[in-house]
Amino acid sequence: MLRLLNHIFKTGCKSQKEFFPNLPEYAQGLPCLNDSAQCKSGCDECVSVCPTNAIEHTDSKIKLDLGACINCSLCIETCPTGAIQKSLSTKTACVKREQLILPEVSKIQEEPNQKGLFQKSLSVRVVSTGCSACDLEIGAAFNPIFDASRFGVNFVASPRTADALLVTGPCPKGMQDALLRTYEAMPGPKLVIACGTCAISGGVHKNGYADANGLESLLKIDVYIPGCPPHPWSIIHGLSTAMKLKGS
């Protein structure tokens, strides 16, 4: 026991001091549009390589849906003009589905002054309906490096004591009943957070016979966290965005 205690003391505090740092240069981030570079006319490279058809190309304008993107970075690599670039920001969560579609039509401002109900503490019930990548990253968000607990977030086992429902995965048919019953068991006011591309749009699973098209048709989503899977800092960003909201 003393050996173990000695080891822990020697290790010291390993939590990252800087909040929401950018991803390292070599990481695959979500794509973003470069306003200064123009799209080559008649070029459909990015549209053809996208595995989830997240990119539309009309009148030499690109429409990129981050809610369907699985950050494979193929579009970034194939784009001949650099109109699509890598975004290294980890502050990716947002509250409206429209904000995920690039370019944003009208910049919707976050409401920083709004006093949220869950400002000091947020109890989260995670329901996984997917391939476990997001679950692992949520688990990682609570490890000593990212330590989401220091922001006032904690996980609860019972939906009765939860403020927010954090859903991962594309919500296939088999899981819909259990998911909705978990939501109903939560007391109001409550929040729904969709974590990961599958939960937002179904990702690679959409339009199958198992109705794995994401959470949108089932529940009203309050916070969207894009990414496949989102980085732990992005998940924490989503949770802290949720803390500013009122819930319904």
Add this chain to the structure above:
Amino acid sequence: MIPHLVPLEFSRVQSYVKGFLEKEMTRIGLMTSISGNEIVLLLLDPVSSRSELVWTVLNDKNYSSLAGQIPQLHWFERSIKDMFDLTPLNHPRLRSNFIQNAFDSNLIPLSNDNEKDSGNSQRNFRFMKVFGEGIYEVPVGPVHAGIIEPGHFRLSCFGEYIQNLELRFGFLHRGLEKNILRMPLQKMCFAAEAASSDTACANALAHAMAIESILQIEVSKQDALCRNAALELERAAMHINDIGGMALDLGCLSVATTLSRLRGTVLGLAEQLTGSRLIRGYIKVGGVYFRPKPNFRELKKTIEDIEQEFTCIVNWFLENAQVLERLSQVGKVSHNLAVDFGFVGVVARASGIDYDVRKNFTTPSFPSDVHKVAHEKDGDCLARTRVRTYELVNSLEILRFLFSELNEVNFECNQKSFLPDKLPTNSIAFGIVESFRGELIHFIKTDDEGKIERYAIKDPSFNNWTGMAICARGNLLADFPVCNKSFALSYSGHDL
């Protein structure tokens, strides 16, 4: 790999397969159907690294079950019933694996004739009930207390002892084996990866291997080294995660948090090598996606640090009297049970089966003396945890070797490989990989036009879940989480 094709009449299949299984270590890799008119069995002989594909045409929608004589087929026959509506007559315990109440009762996902009314009477899932005074049932899931995937366990208990454990899956059934067919070949790897993303690298590798053996593509030395390194990084990260999970379940919180931090370090290495923490979108057919060359000397140094810290922590963990008391003689899987049901990976090696795909089927880029296959005899939770620990330490050794090799290689950006739209017609191939859970198989059959007609995925969990259900019997209810954790199986890989 390309299996040797053996067409057989159905009446001869049982004796042929039983004869095959009498040889040492032989096993069944996969049993499925292609379009609902035939049954194929992939037979593996690890000793001689050979594989056979028994192909038998059915005249009817019913066939007499093989599971009574060959127990490792029982789970496969259930899946074939779900996906193709081929009924195994006299199956010992037929019930649905994936397609349950939530789905339309006429749905036969992979069958060609959609109009046919299946009249599927097995769709309402029924648990086996244990009767008697004082017997009570404990339902667990599908929404679990922790952050894990959904699945349902029904425990029938008498006093504190588990009499029977029933598993119910299918909550995560996303129809992947059908969805993947409508994707173009170039994008298929992304769906293959999503079968189970904690094994993303192994899934992508199995997919690539299957297509490469059809197209007869050779992988360059540098790419092979990178692939091996990525696979070992995934294994290291997930084994640390599972040992940490075990520590958490046993209440050793300091060990659990230290290991979760170490896992973060390994994920950081994976991100430097592949650009993704969970090694997604890295392995492609013909090689790997090019990422800038990391400083391999630094990576090697980090691996050494991890090794040192991990050994210090895990020695304390596995010598602790409380931990030994809690794990030994709990959840025993006997050697015979493991052979009969064809368990794979850590579970099999903890019960004395010396089977590792890296040694038996594939030729990895590291010499065989670097790779030591760990095995134990006891088959209990402690043996599984020990095997996992040895394997992790060995993975780190392999990584050290691979990183020093990669340091020597002149890191070049290889040309983009262009996949053809169509594959050679009527060809069959499979990719086999030792993922961190065990043997993972991706099986491909192309049709007359060169399109993929059937894409079957066999996750190691598919074999091993039966072991979990059987070994929980006779144990304390409070030991069930420990049992479950020592197996560390995937739900999404099973449900597809």
